[in-house]
């Protein structure tokens with residue numbers, strides 16, 4: 001998506017350790033007009049797939065998911081990150097490794113909000129090594145619901161998450177695919 005790529009090129013900051021900071025429009029300050037266009041594009045990509053629910057993960061996926069959900073006219077559920085001791089019985093849980101924080105945490109979704117029969121579109125801000133996506137797919141499977149696919153704002157295509165998750169048979173549509181990046185020379189996008 002050209003608009004997003006232009007914005008990343010202009011305002012994205014590449015940090016050491018393969019981290020792209022997009023705090024000025026996506027992860028801290030939010031450009032709602034841009035997110036609106038992203039939501040419209042996700043509807044174009046997944047609008048015919050009978051989506052009944054959008055699932056994301058707190059915190060940075062929530063904004064994108066909510067704006068996209070207005071186009072799909074479905075609820076958003078966000079997986080909460082929880083200390084294991086806070087998890088009660090009526091939740092689906094999965095253990096996820098955080099790429100940016102380099103630690104494991106449990107994510108959980110109440111059994112009240114995902115059901116067999118739901119057709120779930122996952123939305124997230126980044127795809128790196130795939131741990132967040134795999135955890136969310138695990139939760140959807142535990143609920144007996146169907147993974148329609150994943151809509152990702154920024155896929156770092158030089159990391160292995162995209163291949164791993166696509167090899168699981170999951171459809172991934174990324175609005176911007178970063179082929180390579182470095183603090184010195186910035187971001188290069190995939191075709």
Ligand code: 5GP
Pocket residue numbers: 018019020021022027057060097098099100124125126127128129130131132133156161
């Ligand atoms: P994965 O689970 O695919 O390794 O990483 C995806 C998650 O890590 C996303 O939910 C996102 O919050 C975070 N993440 C991964 N890479 C980046 C990055 O380069 N920049 C930012 N801001 N977040 C990232």
